[in-house]
Amino acid sequence: MFKSFSTQILQHLIAQNTWACSMLQPFAGKSVRITIAPVHSTLMILEDGTLAMAGETNIPDASINIAPSLLPRLIAKDEAAKLQIEVTGDTHLATALAKVLSHLRWDYEDDLSKLVGDVPANKIGTFARSSVQSLKGAGINFASMLSEYWQEEKPMLAKKRHVDQFNHDVDHLRSDVERFEKRLQKLAKAREASTATSQAGDSGTIPNNQVTDSVK
Amino acid sequence: MTSEQNTHFGFKTVAETEKAKKVAEVFHSVANKYDLMNDVMSAGLHRSWKRFAVSISGVNPGDKVLDIAGGSGDLSKLFAQKVGPEGQVILTDINASMLGVGRDRMLDAGLNVPAMQCDAEKLPFPDQYFDCVIVAFGLRNMTHKDKALAEMQRVLKVGGRLLVLEFSKVWQPLSKAYDVYSFKLLPLMGKLLAKDADSYQYLAESIRMHPDQETLKQMMVDAGLSKVDYYNLAAGVVALHKGYKT
Numbered sequence: 001m002f003k004s005f006s007t008q009i010l011q012h013l014i015a016q017n018t019w020a021c022s023m024l025q026p027f028a029g030k031s032v033r034i035t036i037a038p039v040h041s042t043l044m045i046l047e048d049g050t051l052a053m054a055g056e057t058n059i060p061d062a063s064i065n066i067a068p069s070l071l072p073r074l075i076a077k078d079e080a081a082k083l084q085i086e087v088t089g090d091t092h093l094a095t096a097l098a099k100v101l102s103h104l105r106w107d108y109e110d111d112l113s114k115l116v117g118d119v120p121a122n123k124i125g126t127f128a129r130s131s132v133q134s135l136k137g138a139g140i141n142f143a144s145m146l147s148e149y150w151q152e153e154k155p156m157l158a159k160k161r162h163v164d165q166f167n168h169d170v171d172h173l174r175s176d177v178e179r180f181e182k183r184l185q186k187l188a189k190a191r192e193a194s195t196a197t198s199q200a201g202d203s204g205t206i207p208n209n210q211v212t213d214s215v216k
Numbered sequence: 217m218t219s220e221q222n223t224h225f226g227f228k229t230v231a232e233t234e235k236a237k238k239v240a241e242v243f244h245s246v247a248n249k250y251d252l253m254n255d256v257m258s259a260g261l262h263r264s265w266k267r268f269a270v271s272i273s274g275v276n277p278g279d280k281v282l283d284i285a286g287g288s289g290d291l292s293k294l295f296a297q298k299v300g301p302e303g304q305v306i307l308t309d310i311n312a313s314m315l316g317v318g319r320d321r322m323l324d325a326g327l328n329v330p331a332m333q334c335d336a337e338k339l340p341f342p343d344q345y346f347d348c349v350i351v352a353f354g355l356r357n358m359t360h361k362d363k364a365l366a367e368m369q370r371v372l373k374v375g376g377r378l379l380v381l382e383f384s385k386v387w388q389p390l391s392k393a394y395d396v397y398s399f400k401l402l403p404l405m406g407k408l409l410a411k412d413a414d415s416y417q418y419l420a421e422s423i424r425m426h427p428d429q430e431t432l433k434q435m436m437v438d439a440g441l442s443k444v445d446y447y448n449l450a451a452g453v454v455a456l457h458k459g460y461k462t
Binding site: 007011054 | 268275375377429445447448456458460
């Protein structure tokens, strides 16, 4: 039942995005397994360029593995996160399917128009879009208000410029330490060399100020 | 009579030559109430199973489709809409009574679907003619399933698909409840609605004698089909097998 229902949804979406058929048709008969641990499902490309869920014994031609930790970044459209998606098997097929899936859009106004008519569907769609936009704006405002409160009134969050300064100081300290280590190594080497020379030539010890000069 | 010449008719063993006659009697008897009984027995689910089969077929406008054991023409009607006026759907059934019901329905719907009475074990079509062949709830009534599958494979074009929608082996935890339904309720419904308990007793028995999902898959592979896969529908009460001719 789940496969039947999911197939119906996929085919409905493909019917609304007709450009997808021509992209998928060259891969007809092939299947791709998509895993977002612990959930996975296998999609099959049909001969008419639509998609369906694969059967019980299908062997996929390609696999796409998405780590659950990547999901929030992918939702936020982080391009760097896309590079961390693991693709195995027929990569050409997997890339084409991933491209289609990421560009599929549900034309809910079209579906709604079949129930309530074109004009009401458009009005409802416009209202829904503006509501979502307002909610998004309100959310961003609320988040910046909280951030300001926790930075200025009741400091719990570090300010960006403080974090940048801290990072800069840490970098500076790291380079100082590295330089210091190099100097110590040079000093140690010079000491070893002078000890060896004094033992070989029996010419006494080299004064300390000569060693210091050589590593300056 | 040797054992090779015998076959099963439900739980009974009959001569191979008799099976087709007995199956024909069953379907002559139920033809008029076939749809009503299907709806009652499956709670209308048989319609969604058939729609699913059509959606999985991948049939394009202009394709040629053969509907074997098409009976009342549900699938032919759906396929005719999908292939459009440039395509071709042929409805076939070995049983004249069932075919008559399907043919009349196509005419009433204004669809140009030729109806042909023919035996699936000897299909009267050339090699590599169809893009898709489907047999729904018909394979289990055929005497030589292997021959019928080989014939279906023969008439398919390279790249064509064979779809077999048929009762199958139900998910184990539900098998007892399914047995009660099949052997107690089904004949009772047949008696009350179609006035024919025996035919529905045969239906329940023939389902149990039909190969399970994996066996049918292997039979399709043996018939020359490749990439055979199946979908369990309603917890395995029905399975849809799909295979390609390569």
